[in-house]
Amino acid sequence: MIGDQQPQAEYRLIDAWRALARGWNHFFHAPQDTRVCAAVRIGMSLVLLVNLAVLYPDLTTFLTDDGILSTDMARQIGRPYAWSILFWLPSTPQVVETCFWIYVAHTLLLLIGCLSRINAAAALVWFLSFQYRNSQILDGEDTVMRLVLFYLVMMPCGASWSVDALVTRWLVSKRTGKPPGAANHLRPAWGLRLLQIQMAVIFLTAALYKIANEQWFYGTAMYYVARLDDYFGKYPVPDWLFDSPRAVAIITWAVVAGELLIPVFIWFRETRRICLLLAVLFHLGNEWTMHLFLFHWVMLVGWLSFVRPEDFAWLKILRTASPRSLAPADS
Amino acid sequence: MLWPRLRLAAVNGLIVLILGAIFLEALPQRLDPSPPLCLLIQPITKRVGLDQKWNMFSSPDAKNTRIRAEITYRDGEMREWRTPDYRKVSPWKRFLGHRRSEWVDNSWGEDDRPIWPSWARYLARAARPEFPEADRGATVRIIADDVEITIPELESWTTWREPPEFNESRTLTIRKLP
Known part of the structure; x- marks a missing residue:
């Protein structure tokens, strides 16, 4: 009888624990589309190559004893935890240049997806080595690049769109004697989940730092930012945007609202796309106005972790609606 | 059956450790009364590359600063080096010169005092590359030129386009190089 049933006001600890474990395993270990991991891998490799190209002319200046910072001083600055392969090698231009090209080779192999995770790990080792050799030339983008590389090591970044995937399919077909079937892009990818959490944490903690400051609280922070002439004024913007108190x-x-809300609502199906769109607009807007090197580009690579292949369904629609497909059949 | 379970448990343990490191590193923490938790885990996070802090622009600088150096060589010749007028440099050149800008930006604070001798030596050599052992016996004076950003009043805001006029100079260091 319905009237006899007791309302379940209490939960058993073991049931709560099991529900938590189920949720945890589903979140971290359910199969993900590995093309997303591949997109992050390719984007990160390209950003890293641009970063290396910009560093190349200044290798001697910044990374050798002939330059601006001796190895001993670099060790002293980074003490006690900094380490670098460059600390153990002779600090000459020839040695540093050789290391540089090895680093480039690992990054290129990561780009094409050849032994992807091994090369991601190698690129991370070189990245840390170069970073600790001269930490005076670093900025926020270096932290994000380092973190994305770290998570690439943890995710199946070579399972799609890679030499690794081609070789695996060829080996399987050789072993079974059947022609290679359709590629399987689904695999557990907890490293991808960690990257997603990391991206949310970056935005959320940036907002927490900001709301503790009165310039952000009272709405004048962007007045100061717009008047920092070593950062601001990259490309033209209307004067009123940064000269009017209300607009500022x-x-x-x-x-602050974007940094607080995007990392929360990006996890929900209904709001994920709008959050991604806002994040893209935020970064491109900043990129337009401020000189922040590769920061916004590597952040966009990080946000790629939230993209799903179906987000690009409109590309297929465009392709089917292209002039060629619209042409009459007899032409 | 045992091996996949052990593997899953190990992976979950690693995930928990990484998540713990992310949050302890990233969340804002007070510096007192005790050392922040992030310092306790930095022996690991710094070594593996997980250390992080996201306080960029949380307290925007209220002044613009340019750096210059006056170099007097052992033969009495003088040279001056200065950071560029950023407003006159194209975005592309700013992009290419990013690491040099970062060096200057990260090197003029009081905490950076230990690197000033090697910076002075480099400046002496770079400002007169044709002079052999240019740094030997040179005197380098590194100077910071500042201008405060006007406090925003409701009635009279200065436009962001107005170029800063540097009106304060302070000597960071005078180095007589051996």
Whole structure:
């Protein structure tokens, strides 16, 4: 009888634990589309190659004893935890240049997806080595690059769109004697989940730091940012955007609101795409106005972890609607 | 059956450790009364590359600073080096010169005092590359030129386009190189 049933006001600890474990395993270990991991791998490799190209002319200046910072001083600055392969090698231009090209080779192999995770690990080792050799030339983008590389090591970044995937399919077909079937892009990817969490944490903690400061609270922070002439004024913007108190307050609060809300609502099906769109607009807007090197580009690579292949369904629609497909059949 | 379970448990343990490191590193923490938790885990996070702090622009600088150096060589000749007028440098050149800008930006604070001798030596050599052993016996004075950003009043805001006029100079260091 319905009237006799007791309302379940209490939960058993073991049931709660099991539900938590189920949720955890589903979140971290359910199969993910490995093309997303591949997109992150390719984007990160390209950003890293641009970073290396910009560093190349200054290798001697920044990374050798002939330059601006001796190895001993670099060790002293990084003490006690910094380490670098460059600390153990002779600090000459020839040695550093050789290391540089080995680093480039690992990055190129990562780009094409050849022994992807091994090369991601190697690129991370070189990245840390170069970073600790001269930490005076680093900025926020270096931290994000380092973190994305770290998570690439943890995810199946070579399972799609890679030499690894081609070789695996060829080996399987050789072993079974059957022609290679359709590629399987589904695999557990907890490293991808960790990258997603990392991206959310970056935005959320940036907002927490900001709201503790009165310039952000009272809406004047962007006034100061727009007047820092070593950062601001990359490309033209309308004067009123940064000269009017109301506009500046709205932009200031919009930045904090975006940094607070995007990392929360990006996890939900209904709001994921709008959050991704806002994140892209945020980064491209910043890229337009401020000189921040590769920061916004590597952040966009990080946000790629939230993209799903079906987000690009409109590309297929465009392809089917292309002039060729619209042409009459007899032409 | 045992091996996959052990493997899953090991992976989950690693995930928990990484998540713990991310949150302890990234969340804002007070510096007192005790050392922040992030310092306790930095022996690991710094070594593996997980250390992080996201306080960029949380307290925007209220002044613009340019750095210059006056170099007097052992033969009495003088040279000056200065950071560029950023407003006159194209975005592309700013992009290519990013690491040099970062060096200057990260090297003029009081905490950076230990690197000033090697910076001075480099400046002496770079400003006169044709002079052999240019740094020997040179005197390098590194100077910071500052201008405060006007506090925003509701009635009269200065436009962001107005170029800063540097009105304060302070000598960071005078180095007589051996």
